[in-house]
Amino acid sequence: MVEFKDIQKKFGKNDVLTGINLKIQDGKTTAILGPNGSGKTTLIKILLGMCHSNKGDILVGNSTTKNNWSYRKNIDYLPQIANFPGNIKVKEIIAMIKDLRHQKTRDEELITYFELKPYLDTKLSHLSGGYKQKVNLVLSLMFDSPFVILDEPTSGLDPLSLIKLKDLLKKEQDNGKTILITSHIMSFVEEISDHISFILDGKVYFDGSIDELKSTTQETDFEYAIANLLKNDHA
Amino acid sequence: MLKILKYSFFDLIRSRWSYVYFLFYLLLSSVLLFLNNDLSNAIITLLNVVIVLVPLIGTIFGVMYYYDSQEFTELLLAQPIKRKSIFLGQYLGVATSLSLSVLLGLGIPFALYGLFQSNVIFDFLILIVVAVFLSFIFSALAFNIALTNTNKIKGFGYAILVWLFLAVIYDGAFLIALIYFQEYPLDQFTLVATLFNPIDLSRILILLKLDISALLGYTGAIFKDFFGTIAGSLVSLGVLAVWVVLPLWRMLHVAKKKDF
Numbered sequence: 001m002v003e004f005k006d007i008q009k010k011f012g013k014n015d016v017l018t019g020i021n022l023k024i025q026d027g028k029t030t031a032i033l034g035p036n037g038s039g040k041t042t043l044i045k046i047l048l049g050m051c052h053s054n055k056g057d058i059l060v061g062n063s064t065t066k067n068n069w070s071y072r073k074n075i076d077y078l079p080q081i082a083n084f085p086g087n088i089k090v091k092e093i094i095a096m097i098k099d100l101r102h103q104k105t106r107d108e109e110l111i112t113y114f115e116l117k118p119y120l121d122t123k124l125s126h127l128s129g130g131y132k133q134k135v136n137l138v139l140s141l142m143f144d145s146p147f148v149i150l151d152e153p154t155s156g157l158d159p160l161s162l163i164k165l166k167d168l169l170k171k172e173q174d175n176g177k178t179i180l181i182t183s184h185i186m187s188f189v190e191e192i193s194d195h196i197s198f199i200l201d202g203k204v205y206f207d208g209s210i211d212e213l214k215s216t217t218q219e220t221d222f223e224y225a226i227a228n229l230l231k232n233d234h235a
Numbered sequence: 236m237l238k239i240l241k242y243s244f245f246d247l248i249r250s251r252w253s254y255v256y257f258l259f260y261l262l263l264s265s266v267l268l269f270l271n272n273d274l275s276n277a278i279i280t281l282l283n284v285v286i287v288l289v290p291l292i293g294t295i296f297g298v299m300y301y302y303d304s305q306e307f308t309e310l311l312l313a314q315p316i317k318r319k320s321i322f323l324g325q326y327l328g329v330a331t332s333l334s335l336s337v338l339l340g341l342g343i344p345f346a347l348y349g350l351f352q353s354n355v356i357f358d359f360l361i362l363i364v365v366a367v368f369l370s371f372i373f374s375a376l377a378f379n380i381a382l383t384n385t386n387k388i389k390g391f392g393y394a395i396l397v398w399l400f401l402a403v404i405y406d407g408a409f410l411i412a413l414i415y416f417q418e419y420p421l422d423q424f425t426l427v428a429t430l431f432n433p434i435d436l437s438r439i440l441i442l443l444k445l446d447i448s449a450l451l452g453y454t455g456a457i458f459k460d461f462f463g464t465i466a467g468s469l470v471s472l473g474v475l476a477v478w479v480v481l482p483l484w485r486m487l488h489v490a491k492k493k494d495f
Contacts, residue, residue: 101315
């Protein structure tokens, strides 16, 4: 289980997170939602140790993430914007990350699944946005870790690839993986996730299942229910 | 850390700039040796080139490499790798590949000329030691600058300024101070001020070894007076080592605290 305890983060004078308390259940898929700039990515980066919180603590299992790096062995992370060094080839970057992590991989399987075989010898700077995202997916999912974090996994993917991604994630759910996603595609979130955590003004504004969200907001449509959360706050 | 070092090193070794840098030294020392036919003279000329050029290339290359590999660094940060290993590995990759370019660029022509049969081999070794030290010092300074400035233009600006200050302005300001306060005993001030500039220190270290008092200058003469040749060399080597360790320590400290 992952537990966020009163996470606070400031960038200069800008209070991004003002006290996040959140528990992510094992074996469930949790979606972190919120308007643009609400600090979803920052929260994930704090979880991964890429950013440091000003206050608060995160527990992964029983260990804290502060001054600790080994917990990342059990995490697969898909970054939001796939920025890769441009001058190396697809297969080189896959080999590099494999070599650095020294864990069991299923890269071959994923390369076939996302139809990346013909692009293995292409330089990353020559790939289109969608293919970069596919490489990103292979890189982050190839270690088959029990905890998967996906930051905007759908960006740049065509409808067919999107369906493939959904199928893959459903398989992962059946295997009992814990998944944390952020996305702005509400239909995708609705289809994939068990649990919704809505962040607004740096705090967890709503935390519960999709059905709970619909009944609280008295909306039958998920997208409208989310919009309702946003509207009521700003009214 | 060794894996990151390996990747950074080979990444740089494959780059065009490493070859240009290497070929420049190769050409320069070949021309100096085979046209001049004098090992000691060649070493002195190279000294003057090395103490200005190595810091310049070290800072620019270091800053450039850091900004260039930012994306890869972010990818690495999400992996189960210690932060320290990532930055230390990248830094050592830059510093060793630069050092290797100088070492081979100067070493090959000297070896062909018959350095190993001559009695100036230790003078040459000191030149190499200084070049390696300066590469390590100025790449560490460059990483410090790049880590504290997210704005690339600013980063490059500061890098050039640091080099300009230590290679040119420092000496000028120092001379002006000496002239201005010439009625006062300035020995100790001079001694301390020299320690604060690795470029000055390197120059003195080589000249102490070559034992050419005419070229030592005021700072060098005082240095020799105070420490003598052997102790003077040891002190300057020690301070150069401090010049590597301190920026390196700060770099790791900043990297640990930084948000990516």
